Amino acid sequence: MQITNQAGDQHQVPTEGGNQKQYLLPFILVTCLFFLWGMAHNLDSVLIPHLKKACELNNRQSTLIDTSVFFAYFIMAIPAGMLIKRFGYKNSIITGLLVFAVGAFLFVPAANTRTYELFLFALFVIGCGLTILETSANPYAAILGPAESSSKRLNLAASFNGLAAMVAPIVGSLFILSGTNHTPEQMAAMPEAEKAAYLLGEAASVKMPYIVLGSILVLVAIIFYFVQLPSMKVTHTEAEIKPGFFSVLKFRHLSWGVAAQFFYVGAQVCITSFFIRIAQQGAGLDEKTAGYYLGIYGFLFMAGRFIGTFFLRYVKDYVLLSIYCVMSVLLCLVAIYGSGIVVIYALGGIGFFMSIMFPTIFSLGIKGLKSNTETGSSWLVMSIVGGAIIPYGMGTLIDMNHDDIQSGYIIPLVCFLIILSFGVFGHKVKTVSE
CATH class of the missing domain: 1.20.1250.20 (MFS general substrate transporter like domains)
Structure with missing residues (x-):
């Protein structure tokens, strides 16, 4: 190249x-x-x-x-x-x-x-x-x-x-x-x-x-x-002729990566989109204070990215991804069943543990693709559409539960379980022929 x-x-x-x-x-x-x-x-x-x-x-x-x-x-x-x-x-x-x-x-x-x-x-x-x-x-x-x-x-x-x-x-x-x-x-x-x-x-x-x-x-x-x-x-050199757009999905780990990225972006957008409302409803904060707490959430997200990058020097990326997914699932349960300010603390924790997921899923998804890398990257970018679809489902669920914001956080919980599956076994580089 x-x-x-x-x-x-x-x-x-x-x-x-x-x-x-x-x-x-x-x-x-x-x-x-x-x-x-x-x-x-x-x-x-x-x-x-x-x-x-x-x-x-x-x-x-x-x-x-x-x-x-x-x-x-x-x-x-x-x-x-x-x-x-x-x-x-x-x-x-x-x-x-x-x-x-x-x-x-x-x-x-x-x-x-x-x-x-x-x-x-x-x-x-x-x-x-x-x-x-x-x-x-x-x-x-x-x-x-x-x-x-x-x-x-x-x-x-x-x-x-x-x-x-x-x-x-x-x-x-x-x-x-x-x-x-x-x-x-x-x-x-x-x-x-x-x-x-x-x-x-x-x-x-x-x-x-x-x-x-x-x-x-x-x-x-x-x-x-x-x-x-x-x-x-x-x-690319002539020897690196790129394949068809759909044929690259023969790499199973890329297909898993596209799915994991779809659900990750959906989960992240769900968490932040309803943060202010759950802070008002679950923790009793006023609108402006809830907005400032969302800024603290952003700080934890940023800190998590730096700290996660440090940990990646010593821990395998798929192992750290799996650990962070488990923590996110547990914190989602706190956000659903907790009360008061502890709900906001749980969401802040989720922000910290989500921070490395996008780049880690991306790098695991394109691993070993060689001349297929750019096409695989396009699929991973397109999977961002999860942020358009999954929050709509969360909003629908909240409306069905009479504006109970906390109940809607079952949606990102399920998303993190799917990402966990990618971290445990879906990331393994293997083609259909193998």
Whole structure:
């Protein structure tokens, strides 16, 4: 496998430390992208309870926020790859940033009209931008330097995604959540004019954060346009001809990995999407305090990624994955049957133990694929669609149980059991022929 420039000439990435200075600025810019899409994803956890209130939704309807974003990943994964192949990493990153910004600016008309469908469309556009960004930035960060240190670069960049998991809920709690909640009885007794003004005010609070976010995205896109970036891509030799898109699933461990990633993303989105609501219902916290606790959850997620990376130096990846799955199952039981603040502590613990799951499942899923690696990676990216489907099922279950949020956490519990199966035996590299 070689690194070539966009013109097709072979280019060897230098391994001498002094020659790596040309990659420092591009890597810093790419790392900023990890933070920005982390902000978008983690603001959704604030939007779900907020728009549920502002647009008068049930739990199932509110999870369409997740569906809109993560369904875009499924739709855009392959077109994003084609975009990179045709126009290169730099142009694809700029395109992703601008599409992301358009989605953010669409929050203004959505809020002005308090139209939930327009909010969902804006989130779908954001999801399309995020797909292009993630499909571009992950491999680009990997090749910005020597191949032997690509994993370190990706982990370093991904740590800023974890930072966003802590920052976004705090920003959302400060600028989006009002802290004012009315019971259904109070809403029914409210004069229509007062009720309309209250709901419109709640919807309007999302405008400024997303205007600022959209403006930052445009600014970053301009910076990318004017900064000279190494124009590189990974190509295969003639001996490494890639197989058909579906035939790669003959690798059983990849098929298991796709399933495990589907349920992992679904579980993670379920945990965060209903965090604020379970903190209110199960622990008796007010809306803003619950949002700050979600920020602490994000800190534990980030800390878990660093600590888990350290443990991986001494423990087999599939063993650590299995242990973390067992802990997550036990903590889900606490979240379902516990009461008071212990429920929030359990969810924070789940955040810690979930932190290594996505990259660990990804690396185990593509292990030993050789020339099949890029196709296998595409399947693992597409499996992110679990975040669009599973939370909808959780919201439906909660509505069926008369808004009992805690009962819905049986869904992520089942997800962790499936991931545990992957960690115990599904990760073993074996093809159908074997």
